[in-house]
Amino acid sequence: MGQLIQQLINGLTLGSVYGLIALGYTMVYGIIGMINFAHGDIYMIAAIIAVTVLTLLGSLGIMAVPVALLITLVVAIIFTSVYGWSVERIAYRPLRNASRLAPLISAIGMSIFLQNMVQLTQGARVKPINALLPGGFELFTSNGFTVHLAYTQIMIIVVTAVLLAVFTWLITKTSFGRQQRACEQDRTMTALLGINVDRTISMTFVIGAALAAVAGVMVTVYYGVVDFSIGFLAGIKAFTAAVLGGIGSLPGAMLGGLIIGMIESFWSAYLSPEYKDVATFVLLILVLMFRPSGLLGRPEVEKV
Amino acid sequence: MKSNMKQLIAMTGLGLGALFTAQAHADYSVAIAGPMTGAYASAGEQIKRGAEMAVADINAKGGVLGQKLKLEIGDDACDPKQAVSVANAMVNKKIVFMHGHWCSSSTIPASDIYNEAQIPMATVSTNPQVTERGLKNIFRIMGRDDQQGGIAGGYIASHFAGKKVAVIDDKSAYGKGLADEMAKGMTAKGLKPALRESITAGEKDYSGLVSKLKAAGVEVLAYGGYHTEVALILRQAKQAGMKLTVMGGDTMSNNELVTAAGGNADSVMFTFAPDARANPAAADVVKEFRNAKVEPDGYVLYAYAAMQLFQQAATQAKSVKYGDLQKALASGTFNTVVGKLSFDAKGNLKAPGFVVYQWKGNKYEMVK
Numbered sequence: 019m020g021q022l023i024q025q026l027i028n029g030l031t032l033g034s035v036y037g038l039i040a041l042g043y044t045m046v047y048g049i050i051g052m053i054n055f056a057h058g059d060i061y062m063i064a065a066i067i068a069v070t071v072l073t074l075l076g077s078l079g080i081m082a083v084p085v086a087l088l089i090t091l092v093v094a095i096i097f098t099s100v101y102g103w104s105v106e107r108i109a110y111r112p113l114r115n116a117s118r119l120a121p122l123i124s125a126i127g128m129s130i131f132l133q134n135m136v137q138l139t140q141g142a143r144v145k146p147i148n149a150l151l152p153g154g155f156e157l158f159t160s161n162g163f164t165v166h167l168a169y170t171q172i173m174i175i176v177v178t179a180v181l182l183a184v185f186t187w188l189i190t191k192t193s194f195g196r197q198q199r200a201c202e203q204d205r206t207m208t209a210l211l212g213i214n215v216d217r218t219i220s221m222t223f224v225i226g227a228a229l230a231a232v233a234g235v236m237v238t239v240y241y242g243v244v245d246f247s248i249g250f251l252a253g254i255k256a257f258t259a260a261v262l263g264g265i266g267s268l269p270g271a272m273l274g275g276l277i278i279g280m281i282e283s284f285w286s287a288y289l290s291p292e293y294k295d296v297a298t299f300v301l302l303i304l305v306l307m308f309r310p311s312g313l314l315g316r317p318e319v320e321k322v
Numbered sequence: 323m324k325s326n327m328k329q330l331i332a333m334t335g336l337g338l339g340a341l342f343t344a345q346a347h348a349d350y351s352v353a354i355a356g357p358m359t360g361a362y363a364s365a366g367e368q369i370k371r372g373a374e375m376a377v378a379d380i381n382a383k384g385g386v387l388g389q390k391l392k393l394e395i396g397d398d399a400c401d402p403k404q405a406v407s408v409a410n411a412m413v414n415k416k417i418v419f420m421h422g423h424w425c426s427s428s429t430i431p432a433s434d435i436y437n438e439a440q441i442p443m444a445t446v447s448t449n450p451q452v453t454e455r456g457l458k459n460i461f462r463i464m465g466r467d468d469q470q471g472g473i474a475g476g477y478i479a480s481h482f483a484g485k486k487v488a489v490i491d492d493k494s495a496y497g498k499g500l501a502d503e504m505a506k507g508m509t510a511k512g513l514k515p516a517l518r519e520s521i522t523a524g525e526k527d528y529s530g531l532v533s534k535l536k537a538a539g540v541e542v543l544a545y546g547g548y549h550t551e552v553a554l555i556l557r558q559a560k561q562a563g564m565k566l567t568v569m570g571g572d573t574m575s576n577n578e579l580v581t582a583a584g585g586n587a588d589s590v591m592f593t594f595a596p597d598a599r600a601n602p603a604a605a606d607v608v609k610e611f612r613n614a615k616v617e618p619d620g621y622v623l624y625a626y627a628a629m630q631l632f633q634q635a636a637t638q639a640k641s642v643k644y645g646d647l648q649k650a651l652a653s654g655t656f657n658t659v660v661g662k663l664s665f666d667a668k669g670n671l672k673a674p675g676f677v678v679y680q681w682k683g684n685k686y687e688m689v690k
């Protein structure tokens with residue numbers, strides 16, 4: 019019983035991070051129909067920035083955890099947003115009307131570029147920080163197993179929930195959200211109605227990057243160790259989450275992330291950590307066999 | 323016919339001339355290869371520091387057989403595919419000696435290429451398979467995983483009797499080999515592993531595994547793999563309110579473990595060759611490294627020793643040709659900063675030694 023609850027907490031934490039990154043994939047796919055493979059690396063850049071800022075703040079003597087975290091978050095969001103915006107501007111916009119494969123290759127190139135850039139400028143070594151929020155609550159003990167809820171896990175789950183609420187409000191209630199959804203449905207028609215499509219797409223990239231930045235900062239605080247290569251694996255997992263939930267669907271991305279997080283921690287716990295990725299991808303294949311557009315995705319209707 | 327003869331003589335002359343000039347100008351290229359980038363880059367850096375210092379010292383004393391040494395550096399990032407292309411590049415650079423690679427999974431495929439190109443190599447890779455494939459060009463200047471695994475397993479069995487021990491590896495050639503040997507060593511001394519699992523290296527989240535260990539009441543983790551994953555497991559164990567003692571292999575000697583584990587590294591024990599820094603014959607070299615602000619721990623002195631090995635073997639053989647060099651390496655005894663080295667028929671170290679260390683703050687100390 020104790021372990022079940024503990025793994026639920028672990029899975030929820032991990033799934034939240036995957037979900038936040040997956041939102042970026044799914045939003046971009048929704049609006050321009052391409053997979054932004056550089057998104058995982060944007061997340062990595064946020065994590066590296068977080069380490070830099072936290073170390074800097076530490077050396078300046080700013081030790082109050084909430085203040086340090088807030089400053090780090092703001093700096094990371096600003097920088098990664100600029101990255102997200104520039105990536106779209108440099109690598110995708112010139113290819114907007116090219117064949118679908120062109121921006122895909124361009125995205126893979128961008129991902130390799132960003133990874134190597136960080137490796138060359140920041141070094142290949144792993145970058146550790148001291149535990150910022152050590153400790154946690156001991157929830158209860160059953161059969162000699164004490165269930166722990168770390169402060170960092172609470173932070174990740176709460177921040178994700180708040181972000182999700184804000185984000186849903188942004189998409190469903192604001193005029194930007196309406197423009198964004200309009201672009202998703204029909205770009206030409208939206209442009210005819212006098213909406214700046216380019217700006218809406220740029221904003222989508224900026225918001226996606228900002229979500230990835232939050233994920234990157236939280237992961238840095240949670241695991242305490244980052245390096246230039248973390249974007250690849252996280253990106254693949256988050257992309258899988260987006261496809262599982264139905265690519266293009268925002269609640270789907272979050273759901274997909276949570277499912278993958280849960281599978282990973284439960285499979286590690288009760289079966290073998292060796293095969294947890296196999297389990298994830300088998301589930302993905304099964305879902306796609308019976309629901310080709312993912313769990314919450316709407317099938318594409320071809321108008322004749 | 324006559325003119326043909328003349329041509330032949332002229333050509334031979336030219337050829338000889340070219341040969342002589344080539345010999346007079348060409349330095350001997352020696353190479354190191356290992357993870358200069360990637361997650362294990364700190365080990366590559368140790369190798370590089372050690373080899374650079376050794377080559378500089380050898381050159382300052384007049385080089386090898388009157389020729390200066392030139393150091394080539396290959397980066398395989400511990401990726402077997404990249405290791406193969408590094409090996410091919412090194413063959414093209416006409417190196418006469420290789421120290422590398424570092425990860426067993428890189429050394430094994432790369433050694434086939436060096437063997438074909440007849441280049442002798444000295445490696446610190448510990449997987450038994452490195453020297454079990456009948457290659458004559460490979461010499462291991464470190465012990466083997468079956469030796470260090472046996473010692474680690476025996477230590478666990480005698481010091482942690484009655485406690486629950488999990489044996490975990492990272493699925494790499496090195497990690498799995500070592501973990502299997504540790505499990506074997508423990509079982510032979512009467513302590514059966516409570517759990518036997520594998521994880522995926524390069525991930526960040528091991529909380530699922532940590533909770534599983536906690537639920538199973540595991541107190542000791544025998545780990546086959548590299549230090550980066552151990553650091554994460556220790557951090558996450560701490561977060562889950564769990565105290566874990568780790569027993570690992572030679573790779574845990576990397577001081578990056580201490581920073582990455584965030585103050586939880588004191589519970590890490592590992593097997594490694596007896597500390598070469600304590601070797602009286604190495605005192606001068608150790609001082610030289612410290613003057614250059616390099617702490618000669620981990621693989622630094624092994625890289626230095628590998629270059630000494632080449633220098634002494636070439637001097638004994640009076641040649642850098644493969645046949646002569648190989649024979650000298652296989653039959654000789656060499657005095658290096660890591661002690662006397664000599665090899666058996668398979669290229670394994672004749673007298674390997676492993677002792678158990680434990681991290682204490684920023685340093686590791688021998689434990690009894």
